[in-house]
Amino acid sequence: MTAHRNLGFVAAASTLLAAAPLSAIFQRWTWLVQAAIVVAVVAGAAALSRLGRAPLWGQILAMLAGLTLGLTWIFPGGTELLAFVPTPATFAHFAELLGDSVQDMRSYGVQVPDVDSLLFLAVLGVGTVAVVVDVLTVGLRRPALAGLPMLAIYSVPVAVYVDSVPATPFIVGACGYLWLLVTDNVDRVRRFGRRFTGEGRDVDVWEASPLAAAGRRLAVVGVALAVALPLAVPGMTGGLMNAVADGTGDGTGRPGQGGSPGRIDLFAALSGQLNQSEVTELVKVSTNESAPFYLRFGVADDLNPAGFRVRVPTGRSVTRNLPDPTERGGRGVDQQRYRATVEVTKNLTMPLLPVYAEPVKTEDLNGNWLYDPNLQIVFSNRENSRGKRYAFDYVRSTYSLGVLRAAPSLPADDPVLRQQTRTPSVPAVDTLVAQLVKGRQNDYDKVRAIYDYFSVENGFTYSLSTRGGTSGDDITDFLATKVGFCQQYAAAMAWLVRAAGIPARVAFGFTNGSNSNGRTYVLTNRNLHAWTEVYFGGIGWVPFDATPAAAIQGSVRSSWAPDTNALEETPSAPGVNPSAGPIDSSTGPNAKDPHEKDADQGLSVGANDPTRQSPVWPWWLGGAVLALLVLLAVPAARRSALRRRRRARALTPAATVLSAVPGPRGGARDVTVGVDAERARADAHAAWDELLDTLIDYQVRVDRTETPRATAERLVRESLAEDTGAMTGVRLLGRAEERARYARDPLTGEALHPALRSVRTTLAARADRRTRIMAALLPPSVLLRWRTAVADRSSRLVTTTGRVRDRLLRWNPRRLLAGRPAR
Amino acid sequence: MTQQTWDEVGGLLPHDEFRAASEAIVANIEQVIEGKTATVRLALAVLLAEGHLLIEDVPGVGKTKLAKALARSIDCSVRRIQFTPDLLPSDVTGVSVYNQETHDFEFRPGAVFANLVVGDEINRASPKTQSALLECMEERQVTVDGVTYQLQTPFMVIATQNPIEMEGTYPLPEAQRDRFTARIAMGYPDAGAELAMLDGHGAADPLNELRPVSDAATVRRLIGHVRQVHVADAVKQYAVDLVTATREATDLRLGASPRATLQLLRTARAVAALEGRDYVLPDDLQVLAVPVLAHRIIPTADAQLARRTTDAIVAELVHRLPLPHDRKRSPYDTRPAPGNGRGPYEPRRP
Numbered sequence A: 001m002t003a004h005r006n007l008g009f010v011a012a013a014s015t016l017l018a019a020a021p022l023s024a025i026f027q028r029w030t031w032l033v034q035a036a037i038v039v040a041v042v043a044g045a046a047a048l049s050r051l052g053r054a055p056l057w058g059q060i061l062a063m064l065a066g067l068t069l070g071l072t073w074i075f076p077g078g079t080e081l082l083a084f085v086p087t088p089a090t091f092a093h094f095a096e097l098l099g100d101s102v103q104d105m106r107s108y109g110v111q112v113p114d115v116d117s118l119l120f121l122a123v124l125g126v127g128t129v130a131v132v133v134d135v136l137t138v139g140l141r142r143p144a145l146a147g148l149p150m151l152a153i154y155s156v157p158v159a160v161y162v163d164s165v166p167a168t169p170f171i172v173g174a175c176g177y178l179w180l181l182v183t184d185n186v187d188r189v190r191r192f193g194r195r196f197t198g199e200g201r202d203v204d205v206w207e208a209s210p211l212a213a214a215g216r217r218l219a220v221v222g223v224a225l226a227v228a229l230p231l232a233v234p235g236m237t238g239g240l241m242n243a244v245a246d247g248t249g250d251g252t253g254r255p256g257q258g259g260s261p262g263r264i265d266l267f268a269a270l271s272g273q274l275n276q277s278e279v280t281e282l283v284k285v286s287t288n289e290s291a292p293f294y295l296r297f298g299v300a301d302d303l304n305p306a307g308f309r310v311r312v313p314t315g316r317s318v319t320r321n322l323p324d325p326t327e328r329g330g331r332g333v334d335q336q337r338y339r340a341t342v343e344v345t346k347n348l349t350m351p352l353l354p355v356y357a358e359p360v361k362t363e364d365l366n367g368n369w370l371y372d373p374n375l376q377i378v379f380s381n382r383e384n385s386r387g388k389r390y391a392f393d394y395v396r397s398t399y400s401l402g403v404l405r406a407a408p409s410l411p412a413d414d415p416v417l418r419q420q421t422r423t424p425s426v427p428a429v430d431t432l433v434a435q436l437v438k439g440r441q442n443d444y445d446k447v448r449a450i451y452d453y454f455s456v457e458n459g460f461t462y463s464l465s466t467r468g469g470t471s472g473d474d475i476t477d478f479l480a481t482k483v484g485f486c487q488q489y490a491a492a493m494a495w496l497v498r499a500a501g502i503p504a505r506v507a508f509g510f511t512n513g514s515n516s517n518g519r520t521y522v523l524t525n526r527n528l529h530a531w532t533e534v535y536f537g538g539i540g541w542v543p544f545d546a547t548p549a550a551a552i553q554g555s556v557r558s559s560w561a562p563d564t565n566a567l568e569e570t571p572s573a574p575g576v577n578p579s580a581g582p583i584d585s586s587t588g589p590n591a592k593d594p595h596e597k598d599a600d601q602g603l604s605v606g607a608n609d610p611t612r613q614s615p616v617w618p619w620w621l622g623g624a625v626l627a628l629l630v631l632l633a634v635p636a637a638r639r640s641a642l643r644r645r646r647r648a649r650a651l652t653p654a655a656t657v658l659s660a661v662p663g664p665r666g667g668a669r670d671v672t673v674g675v676d677a678e679r680a681r682a683d684a685h686a687a688w689d690e691l692l693d694t695l696i697d698y699q700v701r702v703d704r705t706e707t708p709r710a711t712a713e714r715l716v717r718e719s720l721a722e723d724t725g726a727m728t729g730v731r732l733l734g735r736a737e738e739r740a741r742y743a744r745d746p747l748t749g750e751a752l753h754p755a756l757r758s759v760r761t762t763l764a765a766r767a768d769r770r771t772r773i774m775a776a777l778l779p780p781s782v783l784l785r786w787r788t789a790v791a792d793r794s795s796r797l798v799t800t801t802g803r804v805r806d807r808l809l810r811w812n813p814r815r816l817l818a819g820r821p822a823r
Numbered sequence B: 001m002t003q004q005t006w007d008e009v010g011g012l013l014p015h016d017e018f019r020a021a022s023e024a025i026v027a028n029i030e031q032v033i034e035g036k037t038a039t040v041r042l043a044l045a046v047l048l049a050e051g052h053l054l055i056e057d058v059p060g061v062g063k064t065k066l067a068k069a070l071a072r073s074i075d076c077s078v079r080r081i082q083f084t085p086d087l088l089p090s091d092v093t094g095v096s097v098y099n100q101e102t103h104d105f106e107f108r109p110g111a112v113f114a115n116l117v118v119g120d121e122i123n124r125a126s127p128k129t130q131s132a133l134l135e136c137m138e139e140r141q142v143t144v145d146g147v148t149y150q151l152q153t154p155f156m157v158i159a160t161q162n163p164i165e166m167e168g169t170y171p172l173p174e175a176q177r178d179r180f181t182a183r184i185a186m187g188y189p190d191a192g193a194e195l196a197m198l199d200g201h202g203a204a205d206p207l208n209e210l211r212p213v214s215d216a217a218t219v220r221r222l223i224g225h226v227r228q229v230h231v232a233d234a235v236k237q238y239a240v241d242l243v244t245a246t247r248e249a250t251d252l253r254l255g256a257s258p259r260a261t262l263q264l265l266r267t268a269r270a271v272a273a274l275e276g277r278d279y280v281l282p283d284d285l286q287v288l289a290v291p292v293l294a295h296r297i298i299p300t301a302d303a304q305l306a307r308r309t310t311d312a313i314v315a316e317l318v319h320r321l322p323l324p325h326d327r328k329r330s331p332y333d334t335r336p337a338p339g340n341g342r343g344p345y346e347p348r349r350p
Helices: A002-018 A020-024 A030-051 A056-074 A088-107 A116-139 A143-160 A168-190 A210-232 A240-249 A401-406 A415-420 A427-437 A443-453 A474-481 A486-499 A617-651 A675-697 A708-719 A724-742 A752-766 A769-777 A780-809 A813-817 B015-030 B037-048 B063-073 B089-093 B133-139 B174-179 B191-203 B216-227 B233-248 B258-274 B282-293 B301-305 B310-320
Strands: A267-269 A281-287 A295-300 A302-304 A307-309 A333-344 A359-363 A369-372 A377-380 A389-399 A504-510 A520-524 A528-536 A540-544 A659-662 A668-671 B053-056 B078-082 B094-099 B104-109 B116-120 B141-144 B147-150 B156-161 B182-184 B252-254
Touching: A002 A020, A002 A030, A002 A116, A002 A143, A002 A168, A020 A030, A020 A143, A020 A168, A030 A056, A030 A116, A056 A116, A088 A116, A116 A143, A116 A168, A143 A168, A210 A780, A295 A307, A295 A377, A302 A486, A307 A486, A389 A401, A401 A443, A415 A528, A427 A443, A427 A474, A427 A486, A443 A486, A443 A528, A474 A486, A486 A504, A486 A528, A617 A675, A617 A769, A617 A780, A675 A724, A675 A752, A675 A780, A708 A724, A708 A752, A708 B282, A724 A752, A724 B233, B015 B037, B015 B063, B015 B216, B015 B258, B037 B053, B037 B063, B037 B156, B037 B182, B037 B216, B037 B258, B053 B063, B063 B078, B063 B116, B063 B156, B089 B094, B089 B141, B094 B141, B104 B147, B133 B141, B133 B156, B133 B174, B174 B258, B182 B282, B216 B258, B233 B258, B233 B282, B233 B310, B258 B282, B282 B310
Parallel strands: B053 B156, B053 B182, B078 B116, B116 B156
Antiparallel strands: A267 A307, A281 A333, A281 A520, A295 A504, A302 A307, A333 A389, A359 A389, A369 A377, A504 A528, A528 A540, A659 A668, B094 B104, B141 B147
C-alpha cells in the first residue's frame, strides 16, 4: 500500500509537470495554482479511496468527485452549499463557463489573461488528465500509457501557436513522465525484496545525514525567502502571488475594465471603474490626413443589460480587394483617400489591428489578417498585433447635415435594422427615448436629440467611476446618476438610439491623444476610447462621440455631431472644418470645466498626465547606484573606523612607571600597576589586531598556531625583507603583544603606531595593485570577520534548532511504534 | 649536610646575576663540546628544571663527554655508573653491610648519592637494575631495608644510551622513560666544529682541564630563580592543550602523562630564564615539545609501519595546534587546511 500511495503522489506530481506547456498560453500563473489545487484534491481522493481498499471503479468515482469538488470551490457559481458542494445551478454555471470559453478562445490571442472561462477549461483539462494518469498508473499499472494524456496537454499550445512553441515546458513535462516511469520501475523491483546501493546500504532506509539535513534546511529557508521577499518589497508584486491574489479572489467572471496593458477588453460596460495607473505606449500612427477621426480597432454590437459585447467577426483576407466605400458616396458626402502607417508596440497583444475607417488597401499584412466589411475591423484568428508594422489606404467620409437628414429610415425587414436595434426592454429608457424623439421627423434629428441629451446642461459629467444606483439596471442607474466615462456614454447613446429604432453600435479605438508630432500620433493606453456609431440608410455607419469632450485629450468632433457643451456652436457647415473648430482639445473652451482634473485618457486612466510628468526612473537609478555605492563603502568605512580607534589607542602610550617596588633582593624593580598596565596591554592587543588585519588585507598568511614572536619573525623573513624600519617595527609589535599576553607586566613606553605604519607601508609597497585596491575598497579582514560572525551565528542557530527538534521529537508518536519492524 | 629550604634560597635573582652564572656554565661546557650550544643550554635547562636528562644517540658523538662536562663544571658531588648487563640494583642504590666492630648493619650509599649522577649506557643494564633508579629519580630518595634516605639538591641523573636498534641493549621501560624530563640527541657536529674538535682534542683531552665554574649552592639559587618565572594562564592552557593533543592523536597509542605536563612547564621556565625572560612564552613550549614529550609516547602500529618517528608526530602536533587566545578576539587562521588546497587568504602566486 505504501508503494501505491507513493506512486499516486508521483502520478499527480508528474501530471502537474506535464501541464507546464500551458504556461506558454497564459500570461500569468494563476492556472498553475488552481490546477495544483485540483490535482492535489484528486490525488488525495485517490489515496483515501485506496486506503479504504476501494475497487478501481470506486477509486475513479472518488477522483471524479474530488475533481468536481475542487472545481466547485475554485469556480463557484454562487449557489454552493458550504462553498464547495455543487448544486445543479453550479453545473449550469460550469456549462456557461464552457460556452464562454469557446468564444473567448476565438476572441483572445495568445497569451491570454486570466479569464475565468479559460482558466476553468485549463483546470478541468488538467484535472481530467490527473484522473486518467492515476487510473493508468496506479490502477492498471500501465504507466507508459499515461504519456498519452500528458501529450494531449502539450498539444494545446502546439495547436494554438502558429509559429514554434517554446521547448522548455515540454522538457519539464517529459521529466515528469520519466519520473513516473522510474518510480513505477522501482516499485516493481521492490516487490521482489529490498534494493541496495553498492555500499550495502538499503536504498529505501532513510538515514539522516547532517549534510542532507543542512541541505534541507537551506532549501526550506531559501524557498521561504523567495516567496516572502517579493511580497515584502514594494514594486515586486507583478508575479505569481499577485496572480494568485486577484486571480482566485475575483471569480465573478466578468472581465475587469482595467485589464493588463496588452489586452483591451472590448466590452462597453454600463458601470464600472477605471483603475489603470501605468502609462504604456501602444500604437504609433502617422497619416497624411490633417485632423483624422479616431483610430479604431473594435466594435461591440451585441447588447445585453450590462452593456455591449463583441461578436465574433467574419470576413475575408485583407490581401484581397476590400470593399470601396466611394461606391456609396453621393452628393453631400465628401470622401477623401488618405494613407496611414501604423506601428504597434509590443505592449498591445490583440487579434485586432487598429485602422482608420474605412481601409481600402493594406500593405505588409499577410493572409492571416481578415477584414470584416460589416464591422469595418481588421482581425485575425491566428495572429496578434504585437509589434506589427503596416500601412494602409483609407477613405474618410464626411457628411453634410442635409445628406444625413435626407437619409431614409431603413425598412422594417432590413437585416441590419433587425439585428442592430435589439434592446432589452427597460421602461425608463423607452420613456426617455420617446420623450426625446418626440416630434423629430428624420433619423438624424432623432439621433441628434439623443446625442444632445448627453450634455452638461442635462447634468451629465465625466468621472472615472460610475455611481451605484438602486434600480437594478445599469442603464437606468447611469441615466439617473449621469456620471461615467466614455464606455457608459457610448453604450448608453447606442442603446438609446437603438431604442429609437435606429441601428447603433459601440466602436473602440484611440483618440488622437496629446502626444502628436506633426502627423505622427503616439497613442497610449490612456488614449483608449469608445464611441457610438449610428447606421443611416444609404450612407452607412456614422460616428458620434457623446462623451464630454472637455474631459478627453485629443477628442475630435464632427460637424454633424458637434460638442454639445461648447459655449458657442460652430456654424454648421458641410464637411469637417479644417481649422481648430472641430478639434476640441481639453484646453478648449471648456477648460474651466470642474471635471477637468479628471481629464479622460480614454478607456483607462491614471492620476497624472504622462506628458507633463517628468520621468521618475533616473531618480530611481541614481538612488540605486548611490545605495550600491554606500553598500560597497560599508566594509571600507568599517575598516577605517577600526583603524582610527586602534590608532587613537596607540598614539598615547601608557605611562611607563607608576610606582617603584623594591625587588626581593634589595634592588628596585620598576613595575607598572593598576589601570595603566591594563591600558598598555590593551594598546598592545589593539596594535597586534591591527597588524593581523593589515596582513589579511594584503593577503599575507596568518597562522593561528604561530606565537606573536614567530609571526613577527616570519614576516621579517618572508614579507618585509630589506626594510629595517619595518623589521624592527614588526619585532616591536610582536614583543609588545607577547609581553601583553604572557608577561607579568606589559611593554610600555614604546610608540607602536609608527611601527605599525612602517609595516603597513612596506606591505602595501610589496603587494600587487589588485591586492592594494581590494585592501582599500573591500578590506578582506572586515569581510572575513563578518563571514566568521555569520558562520558562528548560523551554526549556533543550527545547534539550537537541532536541540529544540530533539526535544520535540521526544513527543513524536513514531517513537511509540519504534519496536515495530519497518515494512 | 644541611640544606636550605626553598624559602631560604629565595626567589628571582637580579637579571645579571642569573645570566652570569648560567652563561659561565654554558661557556665552560662549550670548551669541550663544540658547536652544540642549543643542546648544552637544553641540558642546563633540564638541570635548572630539577629534571633528569637522557642523551640518546649513536656511539661516538659525545654523549658521555657532555654528561661529564656538565658534571665537572659544577663544583658538587659527581658519581658515575657504568651500566653493564651484570650491574645489580644494590650497586646503584647502596647496600647495608654488617659492621663487626659495631655489631650492626651499616648503610653504604650507592652511586646515586650525589648531586650529579652520570649513568653511561643505561640501556645495557638489565631492566631489573634500571628499575633501581625509579624511586630516586622521581622522589629524590632511596629506600633500602625499610629505611628511606633523602638525596641531595640539586640531584640530576644524566643517562646516555644508544638507540634501541643497537645490539645487546634492553630498551628502557615506559615508567623509566617517563621519569626523564627530556631526551636529547647530540647529532653529528658540523664540519667546522669537527675541525675545531680535531685541533682541540688532538693533544690532550680538554675535559681534564675543565675547572668548575659554579657550585651546588649557586645551582640551588638558580633553581630558585627558575621556580619564580611567571607562567600566564594562556601558556598553561597551551601546555595542557599540547599534552592533550598527544593523548588524542590518532597516530599515538599512548600519549604523554600529567608528569610530562609538569616537566614541560618546568623546563619551559628554565629555558625562559636562560633567555633572560621572567615569563614563559608559548615559543618555549614549542621548542621543548619534542625533547620533553617525544620519548614518552608510543606510536600506533600503523604509524610505526609508516616509519613515522615520535619526534615527527610531536612536531606535527605542535604545528597544527592553535594557540589558545586569552582574550576575546576573532580567531584568524588563513593557513591552508591540511589537504584542502588554498586557504581563503593565502597570497596568490602569479
